[in-house]
Amino acid sequence: MDVVSDAISAVRLGRPSSNRLRVGGSWCTRLAPYDGAGFHVVLEGGCWLLPDGGGDPVTLGPGDAVLLPHGTGHVIADSPADRATVARAVPFEQYAGSAPQGGTELLCGKYRLDRSRVHPLLAELPDVVLLPNRVGSNPELRFAIDLLGRELEQARPGACLAVPSLLDLLLVYLVRAWLAGASTGAWPAALGDPVTAAALRALHSDPAAPWTNDRLAAEAGVSRPTLARRFTTLVGRPPMAYLTWWRLTYAATLLRDTADPLATIAHQVGYAGPYAFSHAFNREFGTTPGRYRTELQDRPPLPVS
Structure with missing residues (x-):
């Protein structure tokens, strides 16, 4: 084993879950704080993310991925989230259960984590890890995102095994991409x-x-x-x-x-x-x-x- 694999294996519980969300027009949804890690991948269109605690809004475009490793509550919306936007946010579950419509498509998911013994490598991750879609960057991550998108387009034989496995792979690639791109931090330096x-x-x-x-x-x-x-x-x-x-x-x-x-x-x-x-x-x-x-x-x- 290696440090990243061990750090993730020590805290991961159960199976990851995901939703494919298509929205359009004026929309705003809130995801409550979660005892785990969450992520969003923009498959089409774009949106804004506003983390709890007064963090700056983050803009997300096609192919962008964002990891919230500490389960930070947040809002995602069609426009920069100000006070009025946050006030009209509806629970994510309401959108996740609605009929697909609109020009923005997201892959949203979460991982269950045991916070009682988090490895310091994972503890050092910032509340929001943005991995923008740049040509030539993080090819493994891009490939995993493409595979997930294809698996979720339609029910295929073996999807019940393929999707959770790809979600686990996505988490590894997200952490790996952060380590490769981080300019500060003890653990990127230690592994480098x-x-x-x-x-x-x-x-x-x-x-x-x-x-x-x-x-x-x-x-x-x-x-x-x-x-x-x-x-x-x-x-x-x-x-x-x-x-x-x-x-x-x-x-x-x-x-x-x-x-x-x-x-x-x-x-x-x-x-x-x-x-x-x-x-x-x-x-x-x-x-x-x-x-x-x-x-x-x-x-x-x-x-x-």
Whole structure:
């Protein structure tokens, strides 16, 4: 695995959902804050997006994509959203259930995320990530958008598997495009630094390995002091502290997504046995692994939409 894949896998819940929306004339709709991430892709026409909290309106044209990684509430409309526009906004569900009409077509969707252990890479994403449709930029993202549009044009055999898979792929490409285009931020810098990126790749590829600072420095091809300085500066914590945090975060994902016994999970994340694993997990999460899993099982099931 790699950092981006692991960061997304650790927080993603259930299946993503999407709606294809066609509107025209004077229109304005509101999407309430959401415990996950949302996105919009303009397939045809254009619109404006106004995030909650007084952010500047964002104009969207054909092929533009926008990711709201923290589930920020917002309005999308046919014109710049001022106070009067926001006041007349109707719930998105009302538009999503209406008959298609008009010259603007959007693909709108959302991902369920577990906010209890968000990787700092995802936490660093801004409230609104705009990825404009520029010739030659982000070709994989453009290809995924085209595929999604085609799948949603009509019901095709296998669409129930294809669409959620393409939506997951879209999220990866959206995050990847942000990383490639970001001019500031700790994690774009960390993944762009060859030494830190090599160390992160090694830790995520095999978190259960008996890593030491010396072994990790050799993997990255630098001295131990160089690794410690560059890694700590860019990631925000020393290599072994990051490894401990990631092992326990990964363990929490395994407790959520598998029925593996604690001894198996302990081994998968680099602990000699359940006792050492339980002690470390309790220190990080304030509860034992068994109680953590039980509390997850006692949660009400996720709603369908």
